[in-house]
Amino acid sequence: MRPSFFHHLHPPTIPATQARWRYTLGAGGTAIFLVLILGVTGILELFYYNPTPAQAALSVQTITYLVPFGGFIRNVHYWAAQFLLIVSAIHLLRVVFTAAYSSPRRFNYLLGVCLFVLVILLDFTGYVLRWDVDICYPLLTGTNLLKTVPVVGNFLYRIAVGGGEACSTGLLRFYIWHIFGLTITAIILTVWHAFRVRRDGGIAVPPPQLRKDITRISRNELVRREVLAMFLVGIALIILSMLIPAPIAAAMTEKSILGEARAPWFFLWIQQMLKWGNPFLFGVLIPFGMLVLVALLPYMFPRPAAGDIGQWFPKSNRLAQIVIGVIAVIVLVLTLLTFIS
Amino acid sequence: MKKTLTLASGSLLLALVFSWWWTSRQPSPVELIPTLTGQPEYCLTCHADVPDISPSHPNNTFGCVSCHGGERLALNADLAHSTMRGGANPSDLSVAGISCGGSNCHSGSEADDRNHIQRVMTSVQSTYAGAIANIRFSFGAQPDLIPRFGTNAVTDEQTQTGITSLSAFKPLSESNPFIQKFGENCLTCHVNAVRGDGKANERQTGCAACHATAKHTLSTAIPYTQCNACHNRGNYDLRTMTFIERTDHPTNRLQDYYQPIAQFTKCEYTLDCVDCHTRDEAMGDGDLHANQKDIQYIQCKTCHGTPTELPLTKTIADPNDIVFRLAMLNPVLELKMGDTVLVTEKGEPLWNTRVVSDGTYEMIGKVTRQQFAFRPVMGSHCTQSGKDQSSAYCHECHSVER
Amino acid sequence: MSELSRRDFLKLARNGFLYLSGALALGGLLRFLDFDPNPAPITEFDLGPASNYPLNSRTVLSEPPAVLLHTDKGFSALSLVCTHLGCTVKSDAQGFACPCHGSHFDANGNVLHGPAIKHLQTLRVELTDEDNLKLFTA
Numbered sequence: 001m002r003p004s005f006f007h008h009l010h011p012p013t014i015p016a017t018q019a020r021w022r023y024t025l026g027a028g029g030t031a032i033f034l035v036l037i038l039g040v041t042g043i044l045e046l047f048y049y050n051p052t053p054a055q056a057a058l059s060v061q062t063i064t065y066l067v068p069f070g071g072f073i074r075n076v077h078y079w080a081a082q083f084l085l086i087v088s089a090i091h092l093l094r095v096v097f098t099a100a101y102s103s104p105r106r107f108n109y110l111l112g113v114c115l116f117v118l119v120i121l122l123d124f125t126g127y128v129l130r131w132d133v134d135i136c137y138p139l140l141t142g143t144n145l146l147k148t149v150p151v152v153g154n155f156l157y158r159i160a161v162g163g164g165e166a167c168s169t170g171l172l173r174f175y176i177w178h179i180f181g182l183t184i185t186a187i188i189l190t191v192w193h194a195f196r197v198r199r200d201g202g203i204a205v206p207p208p209q210l211r212k213d214i215t216r217i218s219r220n221e222l223v224r225r226e227v228l229a230m231f232l233v234g235i236a237l238i239i240l241s242m243l244i245p246a247p248i249a250a251a252m253t254e255k256s257i258l259g260e261a262r263a264p265w266f267f268l269w270i271q272q273m274l275k276w277g278n279p280f281l282f283g284v285l286i287p288f289g290m291l292v293l294v295a296l297l298p299y300m301f302p303r304p305a306a307g308d309i310g311q312w313f314p315k316s317n318r319l320a321q322i323v324i325g326v327i328a329v330i331v332l333v334l335t336l337l338t339f340i341s
Numbered sequence: 342m343k344k345t346l347t348l349a350s351g352s353l354l355l356a357l358v359f360s361w362w363w364t365s366r367q368p369s370p371v372e373l374i375p376t377l378t379g380q381p382e383y384c385l386t387c388h389a390d391v392p393d394i395s396p397s398h399p400n401n402t403f404g405c406v407s408c409h410g411g412e413r414l415a416l417n418a419d420l421a422h423s424t425m426r427g428g429a430n431p432s433d434l435s436v437a438g439i440s441c442g443g444s445n446c447h448s449g450s451e452a453d454d455r456n457h458i459q460r461v462m463t464s465v466q467s468t469y470a471g472a473i474a475n476i477r478f479s480f481g482a483q484p485d486l487i488p489r490f491g492t493n494a495v496t497d498e499q500t501q502t503g504i505t506s507l508s509a510f511k512p513l514s515e516s517n518p519f520i521q522k523f524g525e526n527c528l529t530c531h532v533n534a535v536r537g538d539g540k541a542n543e544r545q546t547g548c549a550a551c552h553a554t555a556k557h558t559l560s561t562a563i564p565y566t567q568c569n570a571c572h573n574r575g576n577y578d579l580r581t582m583t584f585i586e587r588t589d590h591p592t593n594r595l596q597d598y599y600q601p602i603a604q605f606t607k608c609e610y611t612l613d614c615v616d617c618h619t620r621d622e623a624m625g626d627g628d629l630h631a632n633q634k635d636i637q638y639i640q641c642k643t644c645h646g647t648p649t650e651l652p653l654t655k656t657i658a659d660p661n662d663i664v665f666r667l668a669m670l671n672p673v674l675e676l677k678m679g680d681t682v683l684v685t686e687k688g689e690p691l692w693n694t695r696v697v698s699d700g701t702y703e704m705i706g707k708v709t710r711q712q713f714a715f716r717p718v719m720g721s722h723c724t725q726s727g728k729d730q731s732s733a734y735c736h737e738c739h740s741v742e743r
Numbered sequence: 744m745s746e747l748s749r750r751d752f753l754k755l756a757r758n759g760f761l762y763l764s765g766a767l768a769l770g771g772l773l774r775f776l777d778f779d780p781n782p783a784p785i786t787e788f789d790l791g792p793a794s795n796y797p798l799n800s801r802t803v804l805s806e807p808p809a810v811l812l813h814t815d816k817g818f819s820a821l822s823l824v825c826t827h828l829g830c831t832v833k834s835d836a837q838g839f840a841c842p843c844h845g846s847h848f849d850a851n852g853n854v855l856h857g858p859a860i861k862h863l864q865t866l867r868v869e870l871t872d873e874d875n876l877k878l879f880t881a
Binding site for chain 2: 058061062064065066069071072221224225227228231232234235238239241242245248249250251256
């Protein structure tokens with residue numbers, strides 16, 4: 001077939017090693033697909049969502065129970081968001097475990113880390129938009145963490161929440177951050193991130209002289225593989241959205257009895273740490289420190305050997321693999337601890 | 342690859358069709374827009390067969406949420422029921438103010454006679470103030486019979502009795518073990534309490550304790566069986582401070598009354614309790630009282646008079662008289678302007694009675710609609726002294742052998 | 744003085760102007776976002792007549808989250824906002840416990856164990872001339 005617009009978005013040919021599932025896991029591509037799904041389902045929800053404190057939760061209930069397929073769209077939006085967070089984490093781990101972050105891709109790695117942070121913030125702001133009894137404590141404590149930052153704490157709080165009391169007046173600003181502020185930044189960074197992949201020579205693989213397999217695949221074949229991946233992820237999303245509904249709780253009013261004091265799943269590890277003491281230390285410094293460590297991995301350690309790029313767990317960046325592995329295990333263990341205590 | 346893509350696209354179509362079918366399995370929402378609130382509710386999607394709870398509270402006017410609370414748009418049972426007030430009983434006194442209250446409903450001004458909730462909350466049936474004060478006084482926890490505690494903390498700013506507030510009775514804070522036992526064993530009969538387990542103990546709390554005569558039904562035609570749920574459940578033993586529950590449901594009203602030494606006249610085991618006992622007696626008069634005897638005042642002479650006095654009556658002259666509203670709620674007889682009904686010493690109208698033209702009286706049973714004709718004591722052979730007119734004296738001659 | 748060609752100087756100046764403009768725009772953006780349009784939160788609450796709170800009573804209020812005490816020393820109030828990260832503490836056997844991160848306080852608001860380190864704030868209560876109680880959170 002004649003190459004279409006989508007075909008032309010790709011290079012005419014790429015090395016076959018770049019396109020292997022067992023190398024990349026398709027994680028980066030899946031993430032972009034999920035972003036598209038989130039955009040479409042999010043815009044559909046915008047038709048019915050009412051961003052005022054009195055009506056927000058009721059509009060979510062209207063979408064979930066009364067709008068035809070509204071519940072389905074909402075579930076797809078929710079599961080795509082949680083998938084995106086997991087897939088982004090897998091992508092990050094893959095990039096480090098296959099030494100794909102080394103020069104000239106170090107700046108793109110930083111873009112990716114920024115995108116990861118944006119995905120987490122988008123997940124949190126989206127969660128808050130439910131405006132039901134279960135979101136108040138996570139919103140309150142999460143935004144109060146901003147206030148603990150010395151010197152600029154209140155300034156950061158005002159930027160993030162718009163001042164006032166988070167559970168009374170914070171909805172509108174979180175809404176704008178979610179549908180516009182964070183989204184437009186994420187779109188710009190996503191496009192830049194994808195462009196940099198092209199500019200840096202495509203998905204990281206050893207240079208041709210060190211490559212074991214020098215075959216190439218056409219852009220048509222590449223697009224076919226991407227479409228197959230989209231079908232499979234789409235089917236999984238549809239089935240999951242059908243069977244497991246997105247969380248929902250009673251609307252939050254001034255007189256509400258607030259729900260469980262439990263962070264959303266991706267922040268449970270921070271809630272566990274906060275039980276140990278000073279909120280600035282355990283809620284801001286340590287997580288931020290972990291983030292900075294992850295961001296600086298390509299700069300901290302010696303450059304991996306050219307022949308190791310694109311191989312899983314090569315020897316030449318073993319230290320970086322251990323650091324990120326330990327960080328991932330720490331986050332996992334902290335999360336699991338919240339289920340025990 | 343082409344085969345794989347075809348297979349995958351086929352699976353995608355299948356998944357979409359399946360999810361369309363799955364979504365359409367949900368019950369289609371049934372909307373109700375109550376005229377009182379104007380806000381759509383979807384409770385009827387699952388609860389379509391719930392009848393109007395009473396002619397004065399039709400579903401189409403009130404809807405469900407204005408009384409019960411709950412999430413009106415939710416079609417998932419757990420979410421929809423999560424903010425319901427009082428579980429299945431929104432008239433439980435802890436939430437009655439929100440469910441049954443409001444200035445247009447049952448907690449407004451005394452002048453409009455719309456202060457039922459405030460009256461019930463301060464009534465002796467709810468506070469148990471007398472019982473608690475008596476036990477505490479008997480066992481030395483307080484120096485007199487002035488009530489200080491009720492089953493719940495309650496205040497009465499415009500008190501006529503001098504009692505402005507009661508604190509919540511906390512048996513575990515009492516030092517005397519008998520008072521603690523009283524708290525554990527004897528407080529299950531006030532309007533706030535939840536009864537024990539078992540079918541024999543089934544009853545509601547709050548307004549429903551008296552007015553819910555059947556499932557999702559509110560009525561003022563309250564049969565004696567409703568009162569039996571507390572008032573004929575057994576007997577107490579002060580020496581061991583226990584309550585011995587009866588295990589049967591009494592059916593013979595004369596033989597099965599629990600107090601072996603009690604005496605009854607025929608009307609007391611024929612009429613329903615509500616035929617004589619007034620609204621102030623059962624629901625309180627809005628003031629905190631120290632004892633049941635301060636609020637319970639109906640005697641035989643209220644209806645029958647004394648050898649020297651006829652019973653008090655009132656001729657209905659005001660079209661807005663409350664007797665019309667009371668009779669409308671339970672139309673056992675048709676009252677007209679100019680009819681004369683009996684009234685109590687406090688002025689409460691006994692609206693199911695009427696003075697007949699020949700000077701006798703008639704009463705229609707509020708629940709049974711039985712007609713009773715009776716004569717005043719004056720002019721009869723009764724030789725009881727005018728000074729001793731409490732019901733105990735009437736019982737001496739008129740009580741029935743058991 | 745090192746040699747700087749006109750071309751390089753102009754390029755430096757142009758880049759400098761652009762970076763300065765960018766910084767100005769960023770600063771302006773941050774100031775734009777740093778505004779609170781909401782009315783100031785209420786700090787004075789009317790609790791109604793003092794006779795509603797008899798001697799030796801402990802009344803848990805929901806707005807603001809606080810417990811009002813009436814002792815023979817008069818009226819006082821203890822804020823039920825946890826000093827760790829702001830959740831509302833609940834009563835328990837020893838006093839109060841916070842459901843968010845496990846801080847425990849005794850009945851007077853002192854910290855029994857963390858992660859909170861500050862005791863619960865005491866709030867000012869005043870009796871008006873008409874025997875009404877007013878609670879101040881600031």
